[in-house]
Amino acid sequence: xxxxxxxxxxxxxxxxxxxxxxxxxxxxxxxxxxxxxxxxxxxxxxxxxxxxxxxxxxxxxxxxxxxxxxxxxxxxxxxxxxxxxxxxxxxxxxxxxxxxxxxxxxxxxxxxxxxxxxxxxxxxxxxxxxxxxxxxxxxxxxxxxxxxxxxxxxxxxxxxxxxxxxxxxxxxxxxxxxxxxxxxxxxxxxxxxxxxxxxxxxxxxxxxxxxxxxxxxxxxxxxxxxxxxxxxxxxxxxxxxxxxxxxxxxxxxxxxxxxxxxxxxxxxxxxxxxxxxxxxxxxxxxxxxxxxxxxxxxxxxxxxx
Amino acid sequence: xxxxxxxxxxxxxxxxxxxxxxxxxxxxxxxxxxxxxxxxxxxxxxxxxxxxxxxxxxxxxxxxxxxxxxxxxxxxxxxxxxxxxxxxxxxxxxxxxxxxxxxxxxxxxxxxxxxxxxxxxxxxxxxxxxxxxxxxxxxxxxxxxxxxxxxxxxxxxxxxxxxxxxxxxxxxxxxxxxxxxxxxxxxxxxxxxxxxxxxxxxxxxxxxxxxxxxxxxxxxxxxxxxxxxxxxxxxxxxxxxxxxxxxxx
Amino acid sequence: xxxxxxxxxxxxxxxxxxxxxxxxxxxxxxxxxxxxxxxxxxxxxxxxxxxxxxxxxxxxxxxxxxxxxxxxxxxxxxxxxxxxxxxxxxxxxxxxxxxxxxxxxxxxxxxxxxxxxxxxxxxxxxxxxxxxxxxxxxxxxxxxxxxxxxxxxxxxxxxxxxxxxxxxxxxxxxxxxxxxxxxxxxxxxxxxxxxxxxxxxxxxxxxxxxxxxxxxxxxxxxxxxxxxxxxxxxxxxxxxxxxxxxxxxxxxxxxxxxxxxxxxxxxxxxxxxxxxxxxxxxxxxxxxxxxxxxxxxxxxxxxxxxxxxxxxxxxxxxxxxxxxxxxxxxxxxxxxxxxxxxxxxxxxxxxxxxxxxxxxxxxxxxxxxxx
Numbered sequence: 014x015x016x017x018x019x020x021x022x023x024x025x026x027x028x029x030x031x032x033x034x035x036x037x038x039x040x041x042x043x044x045x046x047x048x049x050x051x052x053x054x055x056x057x058x059x060x061x062x063x064x065x066x067x068x069x070x071x072x073x074x075x076x077x078x079x080x081x082x083x084x085x086x087x088x089x090x091x092x093x094x095x096x097x098x099x100x101x102x103x104x105x106x107x108x109x110x111x112x113x114x115x116x117x118x119x120x121x122x123x124x125x126x127x128x129x130x131x132x133x134x135x136x137x138x139x140x141x142x143x144x145x146x147x148x149x150x151x152x153x154x155x156x157x158x159x160x161x162x163x164x165x166x167x168x169x170x171x172x173x174x175x176x177x178x179x180x181x182x183x184x185x186x187x188x189x190x191x192x193x194x195x196x197x198x199x200x201x202x203x204x205x206x207x208x209x210x211x212x213x214x215x216x217x218x219x220x221x222x223x224x225x226x227x228x229x230x231x232x233x234x235x236x237x238x239x240x241x242x243x244x245x246x247x248x249x250x251x252x253x254x255x256x257x258x259x260x261x262x263x264x265x266x267x268x269x270x271x272x273x274x275x276x277x278x279x280x281x282x283x284x285x286x287x288x289x290x291x292x293x294x295x296x297x298x299x300x301x302x303x304x305x306x307x308x309x310x311x312x313x314x315x316x317x318x
Numbered sequence: 319x320x321x322x323x324x325x326x327x328x329x330x331x332x333x334x335x336x337x338x339x340x341x342x343x344x345x346x347x348x349x350x351x352x353x354x355x356x357x358x359x360x361x362x363x364x365x366x367x368x369x370x371x372x373x374x375x376x377x378x379x380x381x382x383x384x385x386x387x388x389x390x391x392x393x394x395x396x397x398x399x400x401x402x403x404x405x406x407x408x409x410x411x412x413x414x415x416x417x418x419x420x421x422x423x424x425x426x427x428x429x430x431x432x433x434x435x436x437x438x439x440x441x442x443x444x445x446x447x448x449x450x451x452x453x454x455x456x457x458x459x460x461x462x463x464x465x466x467x468x469x470x471x472x473x474x475x476x477x478x479x480x481x482x483x484x485x486x487x488x489x490x491x492x493x494x495x496x497x498x499x500x501x502x503x504x505x506x507x508x509x510x511x512x513x514x515x516x517x518x519x520x521x522x523x524x525x526x527x528x529x530x531x532x533x534x535x536x537x538x539x540x541x542x543x544x545x546x547x548x549x550x551x552x553x554x555x556x557x558x559x560x561x562x563x564x565x566x567x
Numbered sequence: 568x569x570x571x572x573x574x575x576x577x578x579x580x581x582x583x584x585x586x587x588x589x590x591x592x593x594x595x596x597x598x599x600x601x602x603x604x605x606x607x608x609x610x611x612x613x614x615x616x617x618x619x620x621x622x623x624x625x626x627x628x629x630x631x632x633x634x635x636x637x638x639x640x641x642x643x644x645x646x647x648x649x650x651x652x653x654x655x656x657x658x659x660x661x662x663x664x665x666x667x668x669x670x671x672x673x674x675x676x677x678x679x680x681x682x683x684x685x686x687x688x689x690x691x692x693x694x695x696x697x698x699x700x701x702x703x704x705x706x707x708x709x710x711x712x713x714x715x716x717x718x719x720x721x722x723x724x725x726x727x728x729x730x731x732x733x734x735x736x737x738x739x740x741x742x743x744x745x746x747x748x749x750x751x752x753x754x755x756x757x758x759x760x761x762x763x764x765x766x767x768x769x770x771x772x773x774x775x776x777x778x779x780x781x782x783x784x785x786x787x788x789x790x791x792x793x794x795x796x797x798x799x800x801x802x803x804x805x806x807x808x809x810x811x812x813x814x815x816x817x818x819x820x821x822x823x824x825x826x827x828x829x830x831x832x833x834x835x836x837x838x839x840x841x842x843x844x845x846x847x848x849x850x851x852x853x854x855x856x857x858x859x860x861x862x863x864x865x866x867x868x869x870x871x872x873x874x875x876x877x878x879x880x881x882x883x884x885x886x887x888x889x890x891x892x893x894x895x896x897x898x899x900x901x902x903x904x905x906x907x908x909x910x911x912x913x914x915x916x917x918x919x920x921x922x923x924x925x926x927x928x929x930x931x932x933x934x935x936x937x938x
Contacts (some may be wrong), residue, residue, distance in 0.1 A: 050487030051458050079519055150359055176485075179358035180515045180551055181559050203484045205404065220487065245539070250503065266492055267499050270537040271519040291445065307488045307516070312488060393780060401778040409772055411588050414580070420584075423577030424781045440752045452588070478778075 014077055016041045016168050016199035017062060021071035024057050031057045034071065038072055039201055044194040047203040048210045048306065049219030055203040056096060059172045059218075062201065063093045069229040076167060089117075092166030094157050096173045102146030106137055107154055110163060117164035131159040134189055151182020158189065169193065171202040174297040175209065186188075187212045210306040218310050225313040230306060237304040239263050239310060245298040246272070255292055264311075273302065322349040324476050324507035325370060332365050339365040341530035342379065347509065350474075350502050353448035354521030355511040356554060362530040363511045367478055370509075372396055384476055397425070400469035403480035408463040410454035414445055417453055417468055425472035432471070439467040459490030463497070470501075477501070477508045484514055495520045515551035524550070528558045574781050578789025582763065586793060596759070600801055604808050607747050615701050616642055619851035621649040621656070621922075626675035630717070634671065634687070636715045643705045660692045667691045679717070729867050741816070744809045745897040746870035749890040751805055752828070753835040753860045756798040760839030761856035762849045763790050764932070769848055783933040787925065791836050798832040799825075809901075819900035823907055830917050831893040835860070837924035838889070844931040864890040892916050892925040 017039040024032045032054040039045045042289045047055050060066040061073055064084045073080045075087045114124050132138040132243045135155040145156060154174050161169060194200055210216045210230045218226040226233055246252045249272050256262050256274050261276040289296045325347040332340040337389045339360045347353045357363045368374040370383050372392025381388040384398040408417050422432035440446055443463040448456055462482065469477060501506055510521055518538060519523045525535040534541060534557055538550055545553045586593060620638065624631055639646045649659065659665040670688040678685045689706050693699040767773035809815045839856055846852035864870060868890035874882055885891045892913035899905035
């Protein structure tokens, strides 16, 4: 059985189609990522899974139960961490946690053990007396996660948990998510950072309310059809104009100190030598570059249009 | 190569009481360069930028922006810099035209100039269908280009950008950076602060800041090679993460 | 010089756009004072109408009948005859059937003819002391009238009469409506500006305009100007209601009233701006603006409680309440027809307050940037 099964899910806001009929199945015990830019429909999808939105069309089953008909039962097995910081800023770390424990009626005998475990997980123990508003961005997110985990949910839904959090805390956050997954929970997480796709078991690439790609990050990258090279040189803009004239060049993009070029077919050493000569010594160095999820995403969008 | 310096600091320091937010920072940013400032929240990026923009007085050290001393000439500096923060720059409850005219006017541009710049912006960014819409209803990519346009209305030689492309789709992001590359081509200098490491890859040079100090500086490739990491993100984590896990004690 | 003017105007224009785009707030700005004025105006009415009065008429004579008619004819009383046992009259009060009981003695006519003192007894329910005082005053007034009509006056050696100036009918609306003008103007004005800077701090646009050549002073002035106009329009609506709904007389110069009202508005706006510079969020700013305006204006300005009857320490506090001075102005102009010369002192104080508050706002604002 799928932990989450979404079939032909549609949602409109006024006349705007936020989600345009998607199909998605999240396996039990999987860390599943929904990757897409702002406005792609990620929040709409997570809210619908959490029974906070009623689909305009299609069905969503969570743990085998329809989200429209089994609101209470689903909420009991679901942990949800919304995008906006949704804890009480004037309560301490521990008070927030205990409040959520009360809310989900965590039995008294399990409670202390739960709290101790969450404190260990999040390393928030030394800060448990601190008010939530005085925490750093990364710590706030860890506290919010802990609150979503207090009732040991089978399924955890996180909406952009790493938004605005600095890279170190983001990395730590993902490590925690891996641990939770390893203990058997299913996790559905959204993010707008393409590079975070690598942290997930499987990802769906979201764009304008549709899924443009769905697979493991490895497979997505392996199926990227074009060889990419990082090209270094004196005048990168000049190099870019030069490569853009070549038929074999698929795309080119300037970066800070290199030009990324994808080719329709693998260039031979003779090709490189010829280009080097033509560029008048401007072309200095080329390195093979493995595609990133961002490259894959862009290619999928290009194929669509 | 003799390059012109746009932003220069020498041992620039700022204290708040006992806390040292910026601790002896020395940098030189050259004309035509996109220079990235990376750091966690609270590393001192904001304080440094505020000093360079003339909003904060340094506690020690020297600094100049566009050739003007940051301690004495903050009025002169303000006329020569543009500032854009993707999330905050625009008034959400004003229309596109109203935003443009407001920002033009506070920089003291004449009506004619504003109108001319507005036309340029409209064609450049493709704003035509949005002119009379409230800014809050614009697509993110458009909003971001408009914010950049508003920051550049007075044609400043130096631009400060704060996390300019977070959350934008990759297409719009690449388009935006291409726009920035064109901009520096005309002799402007761009200063980017961010804690999104993939934005760092687009900069010509980056510096990594931690606890008020600059702990590493160089081109993205140099940094990755010298630390033997495949991404700037990994370089950053290796450099900053070794010391501690959270910046608040 | 020319450029600077331009920048202030840019801020003014932007604030104006914020105002007109947000028509819900605009609606509230105009509807709230109208509603408040009408609700407060009627609720704070100190007149009592149709007081239930039980009459125990032991005389049953034509003269007694005349006295009863005098009471019955006024709109203040609602009469009924009581012929139960005199010992049970307390129950009239307890069951709230009557608030006052008038007993006319058996020999009423005879004593009246002899022109001696006639003891008509009034028993008044004093559980609400203010109401009791009012009822007693009404009774006195009607008895006086009765005496006049029956020619009793000539018989008395003195005639003691109070004359009330400026508000001859003791209309409480005349007294309260000017006070409400003071209250509503300061509340709306301070609320409006208190959120403006806090809002920009919250959204982050403040950072953006601060890195531009605009100076803190220009931002503050640019933010005050459009709200002067808005608050002034609000004031005009309130004055119109005062005149046409509550029929408050406009004895003095309307122009003077308008000019001094603008001065008062500026004081209130400056107060709001000062709050805005220190408040971190819009919510805090609003709370601060309400606390700083509502209670002091109601309690300490002389709006309801006369300043002279306050404890001495509180009296000193009244000097920092702008409404105290505006009340002198608005009551003076509306009811007494005072001219500018008589109102010079309160006007000067308001001007000083505005100047002071605005300066503090600019200074605070510039200082906060350093953090």
